[in-house]
Amino acid sequence: MAYDLEEQEQIATFKAFWSKYGNLITWVLILALGAFAAYNFWNKHQRDQAVAASGLYDELTDAVTAKDNAKSQRIAADIQAKYKRTSYAQMSALAAAKTAFETNDLKTAKAQLQWVIDNGNDEYKSVAQLRLAGVLLDEKNFDRAMKLLNGTFLPQFAAEVSDRKGDVLVAQNKIVDARAAYVAALAAMGPKHPGSQLVRIKLEAIGGTAPDAAKKAA
Structure with a gap:
């Protein structure tokens, strides 16, 4: 199909533009898509972490209710080791500290509260300091x-x-x-x-x- 003069000029202009900026545009798109994929992966990872930590925290609350200090400390330690970046880690330390205190294990209670002070956000840290x-x-x-x-x-x-x-x-x-x-x-x-x-x-x-x-x- 023959192109008229105006179309030929547009094609020539596009070719010149792509020749100059094509590689840059391609790399920008690749980086953007890569960042989007990484963002989605990170969000999924965070959700998976939260779900797993939530399951352990449910076990911890049962142990706290039963005043089973040894089990409470084991589960809390597991949550803190594996899911430190989730809020469940801070919550588990506070719960484990409560059970330790109620069973007169003051050394462990203090250690759990200090963990929150050292690792928690400002709200959990304030609670831990008071306790x-x-x-x-x-x-x-x-x-x-x-x-x-x-x-x-x-x-x-x-x-x-x-x-x-x-x-x-x-x-x-x-x-x-x-x-x-x-x-x-x-x-x-x-x-x-x-x-x-x-x-x-x-x-x-x-x-x-x-x-x-x-x-x-x-």
């Missing part, structure tokens, strides 16, 4: 507990941190400071917080007075 401070309080390791509570927490944990500080200060017989900590906890909790009544009771037990807002809510 570890509680374990240290039970061990009468007041200085370390307070050092932990003076660390970095997400803002939404301010009330719980102040409450726990009050507990540590009462144990140290620093009553004036404990009152201030409980008042700060009540202020951070607000009137509808489910833990405010308990904090108010603890405050009044050491001769403190709850803020007006907390009294009205109670």
Whole structure:
């Protein structure tokens, strides 16, 4: 089929363009397709990891319910070793710490909580720090507990941190400071917080007075 002059010019222009940029365009497409394939593979890998970790976590919750500390620790260790990048690893450490604490295995409880502090995201880390401070309080390791509570927490944990500080200060017989900590906890909790009544009771037990807002809510 004969081409008219305009079509021949368009073909010539395209050939010149492709001759100059064809290899570059081809490599860009190859890289884009490769990146897309890698992205899909990574997402599938993440989903597979989450499914496998979820199955183990279900076993862990059964062990925790049965207060089987040895089994809980084995499963948690397995999840942490194989699926460290999933949220189930952090959740498993917190669950295993709970079982260890309830069976008076404080060394293991502290180790599991420290694992979350070292490896978890900010939210799980804040939870682990609060719980570890509680374990240290039970061990009468007041200085370390307070050092932990003076660390970095997400803002939404301010009330719980102040409450726990009050507990540590009462144990140290620093009553004036404990009152201030409980008042700060009540202020951070607000009137509808489910833990405010308990904090108010603890405050009044050491001769403190709850803020007006907390009294009205109670």
